[in-house]
Amino acid sequence: MIIFLIIVFAIIALINVPPLIREKQWRELTVYSGFFALAVTLSMLLALGVDIPSPIKGVQYIIKDVLHLNYK
């Protein structure tokens, strides 16, 4: 699974990065790299079966237990 993910990400990088370098869009490349790192981290954690805390849980906690605004 991990090897498969690495291959997929390599293909995506090969599709997206060369045009950015060719057109010297360094700003785009920086932002792209940041999000690329985020995507790699998230999908690796998912593939390894790590329990990622859901943002919805946090929202639910704030609305339900702190503000008491939920219905039922």
Next chain:
Amino acid sequence: MKKLEIITGGEKITSRQLMYFVACYILGGTLLTSLIVSVTKQDSWLAVILGFAVSALIAWLILTLAQNFPGKTLIQINDIVFGNVLGKTLSVIYILFFLIGACLDIRDIGNFLTGLIMPETPLVAIFTLFVFVCGYGVFNGILVLARCSFIIVVILLSVLLFDTLLLIPNMNFANFAPAFTLPLRSYIQGIHTMSLIPFDGVLTLLMIFPSVDQKVSLKKPIFIGILIGTIAMLVAVIRDWAVLGSTMPMMTSPSFQALSLINVAEVFTRMEIFGAAALMAIRFFRSSVQYYAFTYSISQLFHLRSYKPLVIICGIIIICVSAFLFASSMEMGYFGTNIGAVFNTFFIVILPAITLITARTKGLGKKGRKE
């Protein structure tokens, strides 16, 4: 202006396309009626009608904000009104909201498919295929999606009409019998949910307005769009309740269950797959719009020349987040019925209202300068 031309190829969304766009977005909510039927039961139709009135008010708020800053996206409005630091912080919050919106829509399609059609398929496999198609739509730009919306609206409305006609023998209007007997709290919850969850895309409209032809009036197409969407949803709710009656709240996808009852002379049976296909098409549109708003707002936040390099990578982020957002579809149902509306209120009503009030007091925007 130049940036915009690269994205849309200089062409703009027309007023008719905007109308179908809004209608298509709301029609995507026909799957969401299951959120309120457990609360408002036989009076769900009332919640849909009154929810429409509230949606129109919210749309009016967002439109006022948009018309104050013509040709500006939500992210640019934040920068103008709140300055660099606070504006950027707010923009990040909105981007997270778009991300969660896209994930909820995609999660919904996953739950629908694994729950009813393909129970053995892993969710991530469905997400990946679905996001791939959405990504293709997003990559081609908002104009292509806007053109798509007409076809999707026609498909969905014709399927809805056809199915409703075939289901007439199964309908029993006595199911609506004790009307207006539920506690007031249930009606408030139903109206609140119906006005905010199907039309959470009203915020994504703020990312789309700059691509709309500036000469056309925005109000009329949007309100007609909301009206079309609401009428279709009303037909769906009334049909489903008349067919299924009080068993409807037990089902995760009542429309789908109702369609499976079609049986015309043993020839027209198993029609539900048509309904499922139409629902998939409309869900594709809904998810793509959220996906577009997410990607485009990131490119605006960092002042990029184009959002296109980010499309694939944002799609992967959406797939991952959809996968760990909820542990089960029960959890998602609880969130949608009891918490989602409150959550959306904060983003769709409170934050834009604060932005509008701040802009007015600071004298920013078009109207402020005139006074």
